[in-house]
Amino acid sequence: METVNETLKNQVHQWLKENKEEGTKLLQSLVQADSTQGNEANAQGIVIDTLNELGLKVDVWDPDGKSLSKHPNFASSRDDFTGSPNVVGVQKGTGGGRSLIFNGHIDVVPAGDRNQWDDDPFSGKVVDGKMYGRGVTDMKGGNVSMLLAIKVLHSLGVKLKGDVIFQSVIEEESGGTGTLAAVLKGYKADAAIIPEPTNLKIFPKQQGSMWFRVHIKGRSAHGGTRYEGVSAIEKSLSVVEHIQQLEQQRNERITDPLYDKIPIPIPINIGKIEGGDWPSSVADLVKLEGRMGVSPEETIENAKAEMEDWLEKLKHIDPWFEEHPPQLEWFGARWLPGSIDQEHELMQTLVSSYRGVLNEDPIVEASPWGTDGGLLTEVGNIPSLVFGPGVTEMAHFPNEYIHIDRVFEVAEIMACTLVEWCGVQVE
Numbered sequence: 001m002e003t004v005n006e007t008l009k010n011q012v013h014q015w016l017k018e019n020k021e022e023g024t025k026l027l028q029s030l031v032q033a034d035s036t037q038g039n040e041a042n043a044q045g046i047v048i049d050t051l052n053e054l055g056l057k058v059d060v061w062d063p064d065g066k067s068l069s070k071h072p073n074f075a076s077s078r079d080d081f082t083g084s085p086n087v088v089g090v091q092k093g094t095g096g097g098r099s100l101i102f103n104g105h106i107d108v109v110p111a112g113d114r115n116q117w118d119d120d121p122f123s124g125k126v127v128d129g130k131m132y133g134r135g136v137t138d139m140k141g142g143n144v145s146m147l148l149a150i151k152v153l154h155s156l157g158v159k160l161k162g163d164v165i166f167q168s169v170i171e172e173e174s175g176g177t178g179t180l181a182a183v184l185k186g187y188k189a190d191a192a193i194i195p196e197p198t199n200l201k202i203f204p205k206q207q208g209s210m211w212f213r214v215h216i217k218g219r220s221a222h223g224g225t226r227y228e229g230v231s232a233i234e235k236s237l238s239v240v241e242h243i244q245q246l247e248q249q250r251n252e253r254i255t256d257p258l259y260d261k262i263p264i265p266i267p268i269n270i271g272k273i274e275g276g277d278w279p280s281s282v283a284d285l286v287k288l289e290g291r292m293g294v295s296p297e298e299t300i301e302n303a304k305a306e307m308e309d310w311l312e313k314l315k316h317i318d319p320w321f322e323e324h325p326p327q328l329e330w331f332g333a334r335w336l337p338g339s340i341d342q343e344h345e346l347m348q349t350l351v352s353s354y355r356g357v358l359n360e361d362p363i364v365e366a367s368p369w370g371t372d373g374g375l376l377t378e379v380g381n382i383p384s385l386v387f388g389p390g391v392t393e394m395a396h397f398p399n400e401y402i403h404i405d406r407v408f409e410v411a412e413i414m415a416c417t418l419v420e421w422c423g424v425q426v427e
Contacts, residue, residue, distance in 0.1 A: 160423065195410065202364050215327040272290070
């Protein structure tokens with residue numbers, strides 16, 4: 001493993017310091033380009049222009065939803081991606097070095113209730129060293145860190161031996177179609193880094209997750225004689241409590257110290273409930289929708305089977321469910337779990353670069369949410385780490401922000417990681 005000499009490290013630091021205003025403007029322009037689902041093209045245009053300026057070979061395409069939907073790991077709320085381009089830029093190395101993927105998603109979740117924002121959600125406003133806006137922390141700040149890492153080495157004339165593949169993908173927030181499309185198109189490397197908002201922590205493990213829906217049946221009756229019916233709403237309370245018990249059991253099995261500071265490592269969240277159609281009628285149907293966390297040590301299939309078996313046990317608790325079992329279905333988004341050995345050389349390289357830049361040891365934990373790392377690792381066979389500058393707690397929140405200094409710290413760490421991992425061609 002090559003190391004970054006002090007001269008180069010100082011040059012990288014100085015260049016980033018001198019170009020802070022330019023890098024901040026790049027981030028601001030990306031944040032101001034609303035890239036919610038179906039609106040990604042303008043933000044991707046900024047990425048394309050930046051990659052072209054750096055001399056990377058750029059590939060732009062709208063993923064083929066009909067073809068991708070046949071893949072077992074396809075998960076999305078749509079299958080038509082016309083006008084939602086994927087962007088990949090390749091910087092070929094001189095040869096003899098290891099390759100690295102920088103993978104970041106350009107899509108952002110909706111802004112939500114705008115009354116909860118102090119300013120326009122896509123303002124990119126800068127106040128006291130923070131930039132505000134939807135997507136700034138999840139994860140355009142991380143994407144800019146990667147672009148700056150490539151740019152600083154390009155500007156300093158550093159020629160890497162290994163290839164660098166920059167991926168700006170769509171659809172991470174709804175299941176990872178963009179990354180799946182990039183992998184299936186052949187964009188692979190010896191390892192990958194995903195700069196999701198980790199508060200500068202390093203995540204070698206990522207839980208997976210998937211959406212589920214449960215239909216709970218009752219029997220309708222007039223509200224005045226509700227005792228003649230069976231309320232699906234009341235039965236749904238038993239189902240929710242039963243699912244909470246499953247969550248508890250599954251999490252009691254988690255002994256990995258990387259999860260020690262996460263209160264519920266693999267949650268099962270009920271995020272939506274609807275049922276009944278008239279206040280004076282007994283509800284005869286309730287629909288629950290939720291998200292099930294999946295441990296890196298299990299498969300999606302095993303987790304599904306455990307949920308199915310668990311709901312089957314309801315008939316032993318309440319005879320109603322013997323004749324009217326809840327109907328479980330899996331739908332919508334899904335994220336594969338993934339992990340990398342803590343002794344993997346990419347892990348050691350990133351930790352070394354972190355220490356070299358910040359003069360302290362990084363915090364290493366497991367991810368509290370899913371990322372595209374599962375797809376890279378499981379489908380692409382690409383060992384992947386998650387590490388980025390964003391504020392974990394502000395992802396998907398009103399008044400989302402990022403500390404601008406952290407964007408540049410991560411850029412410096414990633415530049416040093418590129419040098420150590422890919423190797424440098426000496427003239």
